[in-house]
Amino acid sequence: MDAAGLGRARASAFVAPALVLIGVFLVFPALWTLYLGVTNWRLTGLAAAEPEFVGLDNYVDALSDDRFLGSLYRTFVFVIGSAIAGQMVLGFIIAWLMRNTTKLIRGLVETLVLIAWILPASVIAWLWLVLLDRRSGTLNAILGTEDTAWLLEYPMQSIIAFNIFNGTAFSMLLFSSALASIPPSQIETAKMSGARTWATLRDVVFPNIRGHILTVLLLVTLWTFNVFAPFLLTGGGPGQETEIFPVLIYRLALQTGELGKGAAFSLIMIIINLAIALIYLRVLRERRQS
Amino acid sequence: MTTTVEPPAAPPTTGRGANGAFVRAALGRIGRYVFISFVIAFFALPVLWLVSAPFDRAPALRLSVPEFTLRNFEVLLDNPYALRSLGNSVIISLATMAIVLVLAALASYALSRVRIPGRDVLLYSLLLLSSIVTGTAAMVPTFVLITELKLIDTHLAVVLVMAGGLLPAAIFILKDFMDNTPKSYEESARVYGASSLQVLRHVVVPIARPGLATIAVWGVVQVWGNFLVPFILLRSPDNFPAAVVMFTFYTEGGQPNLALISAFSLLFSIPVVLLYLFVNRRYGFRFYGGIKS
Numbered sequence: 229m230d231a232a233g234l235g236r237a238r239a240s241a242f243v244a245p246a247l248v249l250i251g252v253f254l255v256f257p258a259l260w261t262l263y264l265g266v267t268n269w270r271l272t273g274l275a276a277a278e279p280e281f282v283g284l285d286n287y288v289d290a291l292s293d294d295r296f297l298g299s300l301y302r303t304f305v306f307v308i309g310s311a312i313a314g315q316m317v318l319g320f321i322i323a324w325l326m327r328n329t330t331k332l333i334r335g336l337v338e339t340l341v342l343i344a345w346i347l348p349a350s351v352i353a354w355l356w357l358v359l360l361d362r363r364s365g366t367l368n369a370i371l372g373t374e375d376t377a378w379l380l381e382y383p384m385q386s387i388i389a390f391n392i393f394n395g396t397a398f399s400m401l402l403f404s405s406a407l408a409s410i411p412p413s414q415i416e417t418a419k420m421s422g423a424r425t426w427a428t429l430r431d432v433v434f435p436n437i438r439g440h441i442l443t444v445l446l447l448v449t450l451w452t453f454n455v456f457a458p459f460l461l462t463g464g465g466p467g468q469e470t471e472i473f474p475v476l477i478y479r480l481a482l483q484t485g486e487l488g489k490g491a492a493f494s495l496i497m498i499i500i501n502l503a504i505a506l507i508y509l510r511v512l513r514e515r516r517q518s
Numbered sequence: 519m520t521t522t523v524e525p526p527a528a529p530p531t532t533g534r535g536a537n538g539a540f541v542r543a544a545l546g547r548i549g550r551y552v553f554i555s556f557v558i559a560f561f562a563l564p565v566l567w568l569v570s571a572p573f574d575r576a577p578a579l580r581l582s583v584p585e586f587t588l589r590n591f592e593v594l595l596d597n598p599y600a601l602r603s604l605g606n607s608v609i610i611s612l613a614t615m616a617i618v619l620v621l622a623a624l625a626s627y628a629l630s631r632v633r634i635p636g637r638d639v640l641l642y643s644l645l646l647l648s649s650i651v652t653g654t655a656a657m658v659p660t661f662v663l664i665t666e667l668k669l670i671d672t673h674l675a676v677v678l679v680m681a682g683g684l685l686p687a688a689i690f691i692l693k694d695f696m697d698n699t700p701k702s703y704e705e706s707a708r709v710y711g712a713s714s715l716q717v718l719r720h721v722v723v724p725i726a727r728p729g730l731a732t733i734a735v736w737g738v739v740q741v742w743g744n745f746l747v748p749f750i751l752l753r754s755p756d757n758f759p760a761a762v763v764m765f766t767f768y769t770e771g772g773q774p775n776l777a778l779i780s781a782f783s784l785l786f787s788i789p790v791v792l793l794y795l796f797v798n799r800r801y802g803f804r805f806y807g808g809i810k811s
Binding site for chain 2: 234235236238239240242243245246247249250252253254255256257258260261264269318321322325329333336337340341342343344346347348349350351352354355356357358359366367370393425450454455456457460474477478481482487490491493494497498501502505509
């Protein structure tokens with residue numbers, strides 16, 4: 229077992245530096261939200277010097293806070309729209325259609341989708357600001373909709389489209405390898421017996437890639453829930469119309485300075501993440517068993 | 519446009535059924551190409567600006583065929599913040615990558631070779647933790663922690679926070695690599711009296727090089743494009759990395775400085791595209807899926 233002759237003491241010394249860094253900058257902040265969330269800690273002023281214990285007030289207040297509830301609802305719309313209906317469904321349709329096209333089209337589509345994924349989020353945000361600009365944006369020029377301020381009139385739709393653009397590659401890649409693993413004979417048999425596309429998908433394809441669908445669903449949901457990039461497009465505005473949960477935490481804690489409340493919301497976010505991750509682990513275990 | 523796989527639709531022979539099938543197949547094919555064209559437009563349209571505007575004499579928001587010039591890159595060279603921020607990005611990503619690489623190599627090697635009690639539980643819970651305590655979810659406690667440590671507005675703060683977040687996954691991936699490297703070389707090195715650090719440096723590292731290269735590329739890509747962590751931890755424009763500084767490029771009139779933004783975006787994107795091509799050539803692009811998130 230111990231080929232390198234490390235011994236437990238030296239092995240622990242090898243592991244320790246990494247654990248210290250993880251402990252201080254990952255584990256400790258996560259645990260600290262438990263404490264920060266029950267204080268009225270502020271960025272400036274009296275409560276910054278001597279934060280007071282306020283119990284569960286931050287959490288109780290949140291339940292009747294329209295801004296918090298509104299943000300949860302908007303996050304829900306954003307995740308359903310851009311992660312599930314957007315990235316997942318679009319990724320699947322692209323992967324499905326690319327099975328039967330020429331190599332040229334397949335290469336072109338896959339490269340474009342991948343580029344939208346690998347470019348830094350800041351660059352992509354600028355590309356979309358340019359695309360959607362009111363006075364002389366490319367989109368208005370193409371659609372002939374002069375003077376449409378997309379980011380003001382359709383803010384939620386804009387950040388949903390932006391996030392679909394940015395993240396579809398993952399589900400496209402995963403689904404195309406999943407589809408490749410289905411025995412072609414099964415699909416051919418369904419086609420020969422006269423099944424339409426929808427029936428083929430329902431009876432042959434989906435049952436075969438059930439595990440992959442769940443994986444994509446959960447990962448894409450988790451990532452989209454944690455994405456901050458829409459802030460670069462709209463800053464949460466106009467008003468609070470695109471104030472999804474991460475943006476709410478940023479504005480509340482770091483712009484307004486209500487760190488205690490922000491920490492309480494952060495803990496809620498971590499718990500939701502934990503729930504999604506635990507479901508994912510369970511799905512993985514079931515897949516391994518079957 | 520032609521398809522290679524699909525057989526031609528059934529010829530319209532006799533009867534209504536065959537005719538309907540023909541029409542349906544034709545409509546289906548048209549619908550498919552319309553949809554594919556739409557997908558291509560959706561993903562290509564925003565990116566076209568990135569390759570045309572940097573070389574346009576009068577870069578506008580609207581997409582146009584550029585009047586070729588390299589003047590926009592001169593604007594970039596003249597801007598004191600632009601090059602500096604790219605330098606900051608290089609410093610931050612290389613420093614983070616170096617810390618992650620060294621600490622993860624040490625830890626994963628030890629975890630791979632010695633059965634420390636509770637090892638697997640430790641590995642899995644760290645991985646779980648790093649995927650739920652994301653930069654967004656932990657921005658408040660991280661900000662307060664860095665403030666208390668008096669590290670606000672330092673690159674060190676960004677490097678430490680990023681490294682802490684990346685280490686669990688790095689250790690996890692590297693341990694897999696280490697498990698698959700043969701142990702006999704280490705045994706013989708030990709017979710000749712090498713210390714364990716020497717064994718690691720001269721025997722294990724050369725064997726595990728592909729794994730280490732993977733972690734290095736992955737680390738750089740993660741840090742290079744990250745916006746949130748430097749955005750909340752840094753204050754002065756002098757310290758901003760490229761991802762943050764881009765949102766300060768406005769003209770005196772309050773208009774976005776498009777000449778600067780377009781040229782800068784291109785320069786900022788080239789390294790990740792090159793790394794992607796490198797990974798693609800070595801491992802196939804599907805592998806990149808694993809390293810992006």
